[in-house]
Amino acid sequence: MYSIAYVVPYFGKFPKGFQFWLMSCGCNPTIDWLIFTDDHTEYNYPPNVKVKYWTFDQMKKRVQKIFDFPISLERPYKLCDYKPAYGEIFSDELRGYDFWGDCDVDLVWGNIRRFYTDELLSKYEKIGFNGHSMLFKNTPEVCARFRTCLEGKLNYKEVYSTDKGYAFDEPGMDTIYEGLKIPVYKGIDFANLLKYDYGFYLDWQLEEDKEKNEAQIFTWKNGVITRYYLYKGQIETQEYMYLHYWCRPTTFKIKEYKPEKQYLIYPDTTTDKYYEITPKLIRKKSKRSKVKYYVKSIWFNRKKITLERIIFNVKGMLAYRK
Structure with missing residues (x-):
């Protein structure tokens, strides 16, 4: 190894x-x-x-x-x-x-x-x-x-x-x-969450998989990250190597750190409170209020706000909207 x-x-x-x-x-x-x-x-x-x-x-x-x-x-x-x-x-x-x-x-x-x-x-x-x-x-x-x-x-x-x-x-x-024409491994084996969107969307997704990106949540348990998403009304799953929060304003509502517990990850929260994964839960947890999310995001990143970062993020938002 x-x-x-x-x-x-x-x-x-x-x-x-x-x-x-x-x-x-x-x-x-x-x-x-x-x-x-x-x-x-x-x-x-x-x-x-x-x-x-x-x-x-x-x-x-x-x-x-x-x-x-x-x-x-x-x-x-x-x-x-x-x-x-x-x-x-x-x-x-x-x-x-x-x-x-x-x-x-x-x-x-x-x-x-x-x-x-x-x-x-x-x-x-x-x-x-x-x-x-x-x-x-x-x-x-x-x-x-x-x-x-x-x-x-x-x-x-x-x-x-x-x-x-x-x-x-x-x-x-x-x-x-x-x-130098040296090959690089560029597999999308990670879940990169878009920080510009109040929903819970993944970057680096294929256009034909857009429907799979509309309603989703994640869990972490025993060192395994699982994505639960709705596709044609049914729950589908996918495992990832890591999930990148990418400056999203996440609140960690965790009382105990034990690998055997199930941790639920949704737009602005990670919690160790147990939830049964159902289509209803996925729809409910995969979105947040747009106003509340952006206010929370500005407050969360307030110490990082510089002219350089603002310009960088504006460019990122424009690229995302294209």
């Missing part, structure tokens, strides 16, 4: 759903998560989630060590651009692992090994194309891939010399791998 470690530098207070995220990590015992953070809150960390308490200044110094020019890293959000360089930045901590990855914490994991099999991992050096979860083969050549400079394209020196956010971990790395 190929060994895997996800690297998660996170500075500031972890989001409210973090303990739920940790429980889902614990249900993937053959995979490690390496966290570097300044949040000393006493969470229940499972054995495969290893925590090191760093200051953001320590993080910046570690990043600077691998570059021969002054980098720009003035705020934690800029770390998104540095994700492709984690293989070099954390080379000591990642020694011995076959693959390393980066991921977000505003998600909940399902059974990762059911999707990322050894057969799949043996075929690719890069698995995934979204910044919320990607894996890279842990070799010097692959870890240095972000340093590739293609004529007329954005390069790492420009990205790492300025404070602006470039999403270098997503389109930036896509451009490099496409330019």
Whole structure:
């Protein structure tokens, strides 16, 4: 079995759903998560989630060590651009692992090994194309891939010399791998919830599956994420590797964190209150009041609202409406 470690530098207070995220990590015992953070809150960390308490200044110094020019890293959000360089930045901590990855914490994991099999991992050096979860083969050549400079394209020196956010971990790395003609695994084995819609809709869905996206909820139990949706009046199911909340204003109404319990996930809530899954429940829980949802969303994301983020989100909304 190929060994895997996800690297998660996170500075500031972890989001409210973090303990739920940790429980889902614990249900993937053959995979490690390496966290570097300044949040000393006493969470229940499972054995495969290893925590090191760093200051953001320590993080910046570690990043600077691998570059021969002054980098720009003035705020934690800029770390998104540095994700492709984690293989070099954390080379000591990642020694011995076959693959390393980066991921977000505003998600909940399902059974990762059911999707990322050894057969799949043996075929690719890069698995995934979204910044919320990607894996890279842990070799010097692959870890240095972000340093590739293609004529007329954005390069790492420009990205790492300025404070602006470039999403270098997503389109930036896509451009490099496409330019080098290196195959990347781009399977849609995750549930990515649209953050611009008050309903509960999945991104990356086929047009012919539109009806399946109209009424749906999710459950998490024993490390398995299941989508329940209505199709021609009947309940259909589908398993996913992870569900990405993507900044949706989610309230976590959880009293107990026990893998054997069923957790229900719907538009703005995740709860451990038990519900029988019926067509009526799916229709009822799959929508929220438009006004209430958007008011809650603005309040939930109030600390993230900057001119840069507003422009980025407006572009995203326009793209979604097309």
